[in-house]
Amino acid sequence: MSGNMIRGIAASLDRTEADRAVVLFAGRRSVFSAGDDLATFSRPVDVRRTL
Numbered sequence: 001m002s003g004n005m006i007r008g009i010a011a012s013l014d015r016t017e018a019d020r021a022v023v024l025f026a027g028r029r030s031v032f033s034a035g036d037d038l039a040t041f042s043r044p045v046d047v048r049r050t051l
Contacts, residue, residue, distance in 0.1 A: 002039075 016023050 013023065015021075
C-alpha cells in the first residue's frame with residue numbers, strides 16, 4: 001500500500017470513528033496483496049518513516 005493510500009485509509013477510519021460507523025475491508029478472490037508497495041523501499045529511510 002502506498003503512503004497516500006495509508007493516509008487515506010487513516011482519514012477514513014477517523015471519520016468512521018467520529019460517525020460511530022462500521023468499516024468492512026474486502027478483497028477480490030483473484031488478487032493477493034502482502035499489503036505494501038515495494039516502490040516505497042526505493043525511497044530514503046526518512047521518507048518511509050513518515051508513512
